[in-house]
Amino acid sequence: MDKIFEEYTDALHEFAAQSLVQFKPDQSQSNQEPASVAHQIRKVLPNVYGVQHVPCLTGTREKTIATISKWANEKTDSKPIFLLLDVAGSGKSTVAKHMANQWTREKRLLARYFFSRDTATTMSTDMFCSTVADAFVAYDRKFEAPIKAFKERPDIGLLSFEERFNGLVIDPLEELNRDAILIIDALDECDNEHGSRDELLNTLYSQQSSSPRLRILATGRPELDIKQWALVSKVVHTNFVQLEGGQKDVEVYIKYRLQHFEYIQDQLYHVVTHADGVFIWARIACDLILKTANVNRLLEELRTEVTLDFLYRVALEHSIPKDKPSRQAFTVVLQMILAAREPLSMAELERLSPEPGIVEGIVTRLGALLLYKDREDPIRLLHATFREFLTSRAKAGVFFIQPEQGNQTLALGCLSLISNHSSKDHSTLDNLDAISQKQDISLPIGLLLTKYLGSTFTPPNHGYITVQHRTES
Structure with a gap:
């Protein structure tokens, strides 16, 4: 049974991040506007443009902003990379968002990529090069021709990350004789399980001496591999204490x-x-x-x-009642939130929860530690360090969360919804393409998709759904 759960919940790791579900329209309902699957996917997709962040409060980080602005405007500066490394929660992403807004107002040729552990998409470099290239095209259509030509190469899927970066980003800048700025936020939250962060850092190292066209503002926590890369690359890094000189x-x-x-x-x-x-x-x-x-x-x-860990404990103690049912509800809800590799909303979690009515109460109580706007808005953790705290038994103590248990909870919720739907109208499962467009069933079917290329989720004696994986092209 555990293996079955694992196969079903693998979909959570790839849903919307690397897959596009193909649904046929239900002709019998063509006169109605069905719940859009594309809308469902867009609603949970993260935004690598950093829309989840806010700019600096007026009067804060003024010296940092001035220093970065001066660096960006220097024509003769031989340092194409500005590296801001500081501890978790110090405001690096806020500064990155502030500079993105400022340079956009100034109509600078700008691309940005905000890494985040919130979702599989924002942890990955899979769409990094094409995202940067598309930002250039959005600013100036002259970039469209060289970038499109490179994307149409039949061997693009065989190229290394560095070759794609050069072909989609550096070469078009050189060809059009243009200067640009690239913001890369939260390098430490770029997944390195398969060496993606190493590839990115090595590419930045290779291009910094060869391309004067691109200036890069990068931020992150001072992780060992990032500091070692900076040392080898001779990239000088700074922090807020050095820049601001106080608190x-x-x-x-x-x-x-x-x-x-x-x-x-x-x-x-x-x-x-x-x-x-x-x-x-x-x-x-x-x-x-x-x-x-x-x-x-x-x-x-x-x-x-x-310390942040102590503050998290205080916040949880003040937010969650000490009675056993409340603590159990907290555990179930946080397990689901942490297990979902793409953020789910309160409404979606309620539909998948094993116990009705517990999600909204817990999420509302945790308002100081979670980010969301309303019941339909995807829920995110306030900061990556909160996930690290919750998943460490030594740090979290009684608030320790095991995300793998959340995988099973979500899978059971999906199966329960599909089962309930089929019991109301058994014949409808003969056509999952039509079923999948219904708002109350599209989510669980999407979550149960397996992640393997061309694979299918096939309920016994019923239809199937095909999965197509997105590529850089």
Whole structure:
């Protein structure tokens, strides 16, 4: 049974990231507008353009922004890569998003790729080169011809990452005599299980001396392989302490968030000064303060230990009741959220949950640690470090989460929905293409697709769905 669950839930790792489901339209319902499968897929797709991030708050990171702007405008600077490495939660992605907005307003030729562990798509480099190339085409149609010609090469699938990068990004810039900026955010969240991050870093190393056309702003945590690459490549990296010279930015942020609680501002800032300017710490602390009924008690807790792991424990203790049913509901919901390799919404999780009515209560209580807009919006973790915390028994303790258990929960939920649907109208499973367009059944069928090229999910004695994998072309 475990093997069957594993085969079914493999689809979660590839759904929407690498597959396109082909559905035939239901002619019998042609006069109606069916629930769009494309819409369902788009709704859960992440955005490598960084739409999940916000720009810097006015008055913060001013020296960093000025330094990066000066670097981007230098015509004679021999350093084509600006590498910002700092601890988790310090605001690197916020700065990257700010610069993307600024350079877009300035009408600079710009491409961007925000890596994230939230989804399989944003962890991968599979679509990196074509995403960058498409950004150039969107800005200037003159790039369309050389890029299209390269994409149509019959052997493009056999080329290395570096060859695709040169063919889709560097060569068109050289051919059209254009300068461009590329933002690569969160290098540490680029998956390296199969050497993808190594390929990317090696490609950046190779091109930095050969192509003066492309300037690259890259950010990430100071992981060992990234620091070693920077050392070998002679890429100088910097951090916020060096750029800003202090923690004034965190104070500005706290005063903005707690503007109606002046008596708390100084107390919290005194605590945050020990958090090494980590914005994510200040954000969670402010969220908790604005929701708690006992501010003084919370501040006393926050003074105990100033680390993200401790803050996560405090946030969970304040958010989740200690009774056994509440803790069990927390575990089930977080298992599903962590198991889904593409974010699912509250509404979708409710349909897959083994117990009705538990998802919204838990997600709402965890508002300081989860990101979502409404019931239909995909739920994301506030920060990658929250996943690391939850999946470490040593760090999380009673809040420890095993995502593999969530795989089974999601698979059972999918099968239950399909079973319930078929019991209402058994004959409809003879035509899964039509069934799959129905809003209440398209999600589970999509989640149960196997990930292998050309493979099918075939319920006994019923129809099938074909999977086609996307390529760089």
